[in-house]
Amino acid sequence: LTSYRAWLQYEPIEDQSYASNVSAYLKNVAVNLDCDEIIDNALIEWQTALGSMLQMNSAVDVGSELDQGLILKLDASYQEDTYTIDSSENLLTLTGGSSRAILYGIFHVLRLIQQRKSLDNLSIKETPKNKIRMINHWDDMDGSVERGYAGESFFFKDYKFIKDRQRIHDYARLLSSVGINALTINNVNVHKIETELVTDTYLADVKLTSDIFNQYGITMYLSINYAAPIELGVLDTADPLDENVIAFWEKTAKRVYEVVPNLGGFLVKADSENRPGPFTYNRDHAEGANMLGKALEPYGGIVIWRCFVYNNKQDWRDRKTDRARAAYDHFKPLDGKFNDNVVLQIKNGPMDFQVREPVSPLIGELKDTNQFLEFQIAQEYLGQQRHLVYLIPQWKEVLEFDTYAKGKGTKVKDIVSGEVFDNKIAGIVAVSNVGIDYNWTGHTMAQLNLYGYGRLIWNPDLTAEEIAMEWIKQTFGHDPQLIETIMKMVMPSWEAYENYTSPLGIGWMVNVSHHYGPNIDGYEYDMWGTYHYADRNGIGVDRTIATGTGYTGQYYKENQELYESIETCPDELLLFFHHVPYTHVLQSGKTVIQHIYDTHFKGVEQVEEMIEHWTSLEDKIDQRRYQDVKERLEHQLWSAKEWRDTINTYFYRKSGIADEHNRKIY
Numbered sequence: 001l002t003s004y005r006a007w008l009q010y011e012p013i014e015d016q017s018y019a020s021n022v023s024a025y026l027k028n029v030a031v032n033l034d035c036d037e038i039i040d041n042a043l044i045e046w047q048t049a050l051g052s053m054l055q056m057n058s059a060v061d062v063g064s065e066l067d068q069g070l071i072l073k074l075d076a077s078y079q080e081d082t083y084t085i086d087s088s089e090n091l092l093t094l095t096g097g098s099s100r101a102i103l104y105g106i107f108h109v110l111r112l113i114q115q116r117k118s119l120d121n122l123s124i125k126e127t128p129k130n131k132i133r134m135i136n137h138w139d140d141m142d143g144s145v146e147r148g149y150a151g152e153s154f155f156f157k158d159y160k161f162i163k164d165r166q167r168i169h170d171y172a173r174l175l176s177s178v179g180i181n182a183l184t185i186n187n188v189n190v191h192k193i194e195t196e197l198v199t200d201t202y203l204a205d206v207k208l209t210s211d212i213f214n215q216y217g218i219t220m221y222l223s224i225n226y227a228a229p230i231e232l233g234v235l236d237t238a239d240p241l242d243e244n245v246i247a248f249w250e251k252t253a254k255r256v257y258e259v260v261p262n263l264g265g266f267l268v269k270a271d272s273e274n275r276p277g278p279f280t281y282n283r284d285h286a287e288g289a290n291m292l293g294k295a296l297e298p299y300g301g302i303v304i305w306r307c308f309v310y311n312n313k314q315d316w317r318d319r320k321t322d323r324a325r326a327a328y329d330h331f332k333p334l335d336g337k338f339n340d341n342v343v344l345q346i347k348n349g350p351m352d353f354q355v356r357e358p359v360s361p362l363i364g365e366l367k368d369t370n371q372f373l374e375f376q377i378a379q380e381y382l383g384q385q386r387h388l389v390y391l392i393p394q395w396k397e398v399l400e401f402d403t404y405a406k407g408k409g410t411k412v413k414d415i416v417s418g419e420v421f422d423n424k425i426a427g428i429v430a431v432s433n434v435g436i437d438y439n440w441t442g443h444t445m446a447q448l449n450l451y452g453y454g455r456l457i458w459n460p461d462l463t464a465e466e467i468a469m470e471w472i473k474q475t476f477g478h479d480p481q482l483i484e485t486i487m488k489m490v491m492p493s494w495e496a497y498e499n500y501t502s503p504l505g506i507g508w509m510v511n512v513s514h515h516y517g518p519n520i521d522g523y524e525y526d527m528w529g530t531y532h533y534a535d536r537n538g539i540g541v542d543r544t545i546a547t548g549t550g551y552t553g554q555y556y557k558e559n560q561e562l563y564e565s566i567e568t569c570p571d572e573l574l575l576f577f578h579h580v581p582y583t584h585v586l587q588s589g590k591t592v593i594q595h596i597y598d599t600h601f602k603g604v605e606q607v608e609e610m611i612e613h614w615t616s617l618e619d620k621i622d623q624r625r626y627q628d629v630k631e632r633l634e635h636q637l638w639s640a641k642e643w644r645d646t647i648n649t650y651f652y653r654k655s656g657i658a659d660e661h662n663r664k665i666y
């Protein structure tokens with residue numbers, strides 16, 4: 001199926017002059033390195049792709065010299081994932097620091113061909129910005145996927161591993177084609193059954209799955225249950241300083257690595273949203289994580305420890321703590337106390353993957369601790385893969401954010417890559433958006449977010465436009481009108497979604513628990529620490545040092561001052577940081593209330609434009625993908641209108657202030 005192939009379409013090349021120009025480079029391959037499974041897969045990919053695009057059988061020869069064709073070789077002086085591609089006079093040389101780098105280089109050449117780029121006079125050198133480039137699955141062993149919007153899990157069903165592993169194989173190809181090199185397959189919320197993944201009940205299956213990923217240069221990790229010693233009925237405590245608990249984890253690690261020697265390590269969600277953790281035993285998170293770190297050390301494993309720790313049982317009536325402060329308040333005091341093989345995983349914002357949040361102030365504050373940045377490709381709060389929302393522009397803002405941690409220009413992208421503080425383990429992870437749906441992501445256009453995630457964390461300097469353009473050509477072809485039209489749909493889509501949903505950085509106006517559709521007060525009188533404080537006079541959370549929760553004080557001075565002052569705080573985050581009257585005039589010159597009305601009308605119009613664009617492409621796209629996207633866009637329009645009318649009516653009724661343009665508000 002077309003949509004199953006995602007961006008690896010390998011459509012036959014119709015442009016004969018292009019085909020003949022590149023053919024000489026492709027006819028033969030000389031392999032001047034030791035083959036392993038990764039190289040084998042690279043060669044299979046090469047032959048499959050060329051067979052499909054050029055009906056060509058590229059002959060593979062081991063150890064030979066060539067004067068025309070592709071030469072593969074290793075260079076021990078290169079970093080592991082570095083590769084170079086050079087070409088002249090019909091000779092293409094791909095040199096890699098490892099088999100994996102060769103695989104990436106092969107995908108690079110195929111990407112060039114899929115985009116109809118010339119192979120003449122290439123002089124390419126690629127080194128990924130981030131060493132670890134990871135995906136987290138939130139798959140449960142019953143087959144469901146927490147926050148999954150693309151069907152069930154393709155790893156598990158009915159508490160077993162799915163025996164047919166073809167899909168996992170195809171998934172590994174897709175991931176490695178964009179440079180992903182790590183993943184977890186089970187949810188961070190580990191229930192009783194998944195606790196057993198580290199036991200002999202499942203280890204053989206864990207190994208089979210891990211092997212498939214390894215063959216594409218991807219290291220597999222497992223999410224573990226902090227209370228495993230109790231859950232498995234071995235002990236009655238999970239206290240990290242208890243010697244029986246220490247022995248339990250040592251023994252568990254030993255057994256796990258006997259069966260799965262290439263496992264990357266463990267991912268842990270502890271003391272978070274009712275998950276067990278060291279707090280139960282009055283231990284801190286460094287004590288908790290280091291105990292596991294020591295158990296994995298002999299095998300080279302690492303512990304990834306999430307910072308999503310906050311009080312989710314607040315009383316909305318007294319609202320004593322500000323949830324936004326939580327990650328920093330918990331983890332900043334522990335900086336420097338974690339083992340070398342422990343890494344803290346920090347969500348991009350201080351709350352939880354909202355359409356707009358400031359960057360987590362913890363990033364830049366941990367100077368002596370390994371860290372990962374966590375994004376969410378799954379569109380939990382961004383339309384759940386029924387709305388078209390291109391996420392790269394949002395992530396780019398995060399990566400380009402200047403923390404001022406070491407003075408001006410200390411950007412998030414350089415901190416999380418490990419460069420600024422010279423971290424041993426560093427990188428970026430994101431929550432997956434795939435499932436068993438035939439097109440992987442539910443919404444065909446959501447494939448772009450997975451593709452883009454890989455490309456962006458490999459090279460954060462790629463622009464959102466470049467990434468989208470690459471994807472469109474590989475996914476849908478080369479018709480200029482098609483490319484231009486899809487660009488016009490995806491580029492403003494994040495802004496459009498922001499326009500018709502919750503305004504000015506306030507977030508959370510969604511239905512409780514499933515998080516889809518508008519519900520302005522859904523989270524207002526609840527325990528989750530997610531409030532907007534709207535009344536008849538105004539709206540917003542005062543997070544200033546002067547009169548509010550003091551959250552702004554968690555940023556370095558320059559950002560602190562920027563956010564603290566109502567004059568300089570960027571409009572798009574105003575209500576995240578300040579409580580203001582509806583009549584407050586934004587930097588844009590509009591009042592808050594007029595901004596709300598205007599953006600909500602505009603957001604719906606933007607979706608209408610998307611639909612016009614898409615329908616203009618009807619005869620340029622296969623029916624299945626065309627109809628799929630069309631149906632979703634129509635639903636998106638319905639949903640955007642629901643958002644517009646709910647939000648506008650609510651604020652009209654609260655404030656009593658009419659729309660300047662007298663549009664229909666209910």
Ligand code: BDP
Binds near residue numbers: 146147269352353380
């Ligand atoms: C929230 C999700 C919840 C996850 C949690 C997490 O609503 O399902 O378990 O994040 O990141 O966004 O652990």
